[in-house]
Ligand SMILES: *[C@@H]1O[C@H](CO)[C@@H](O)[C@H](O)[C@H]1NC(C)=O
């Protein structure tokens with residue numbers, strides 16, 4: 001059995017997708033899209049709630065924290081300390097790993113209080129399918145989820161109007177970053193792969209989250225529409241994913257002309273390459289987790305907007 005350091009050490013070399021370690025992001029059924037997408041407050045042109053409020057942003061953060069808390073609860077119910085030790089984690093690593101769940105739960109409690117304190121009913125937790133098969137898949141998925149958590153808070157920060165809420169969000173995002181760094185260090189990946197983390201917009205984050213959601217009670221409608229899923233094409237080999245090589249993709253979305261590789265280290269945030277025959281060349285300059293979308297344009301500003309996004313994102317690990 002390969003050790004965890006070997007499994008995730010490989011992620012640190014070149015540009016290796018970790019989507020293979022994730023459950024395939026299922027396409028949403030029309031019923032699920034309705035459940036997630038159609039709310040009276042949604043602006044159909046943006047796929048987001050009209051007049052997005054700070055409470056909407058808190059509800060969105062709460063949705064993600066529920067998901068993360070459920071992820072650790074399910075994983076630690078399935079796998080024992082001995083499973084993590086067999087991957088090469090030391091007892092202190094296992095203690096640190098298990099401490100993450102409690103901090104995610106504390107974020108849930110804090111966000112629920114903040115939403116309720118604003119006079120709004122907090123969203124309810126959903127049921128989830130993380131597709132966990134073994135302890136190594138749990139660690140690989142945790143690494144991606146923590147990265148998405150950091151990206152979600154960074155993307156939401158400019159949407160907030162209240163500096164008090166921004167301060168609470170800042171207190172949470174640094175902890176999500178510690179989770180992420182701990183998992184990288186325990187996995188023998190570079191602790192700090194880039195000088196900048198990667199902000200991600202609400203619809204992009206929700207598209208990634210929706211891939212783990214089986215169903216939600218009615219009290220959890222965010223009025224956010226996910227983008228169509230983007231996955232690697234069947235048979236694409238992670239070992240081939242290095243800058244300059246071709247990445248074969250699969251989606252039901254039509255009209256894409258470009259791939260968009262979003263990474264905090266890039267000028268403008270996103271590098272675009274042509275989407276030809278279902279594939280794109282992977283650009284230079286990616287470091288840390290990178291999000292891949294399909295787009296209908298390649299703006300010279302390097303800025304990917306929802307308006308030109310047609311599918312994705314898919315999460316990929318670059319060093
Ligand atoms: C959003 O705000 C605008 C301007 O304040 C207002 O006219 C509109 O009715 C609002 N829409 C919703 C759905 O509340």
Ligand SMILES: *[C@@H]1O[C@H](CO)[C@@H](O)[C@H](O)[C@H]1NC(C)=O
Pocket residue numbers: 232233234235249250251
């Ligand atoms: C794309 O995904 C669909 C649905 O999962 C699958 O049936 C099909 O074989 C995939 N095609 C490629 C080229 O990967």
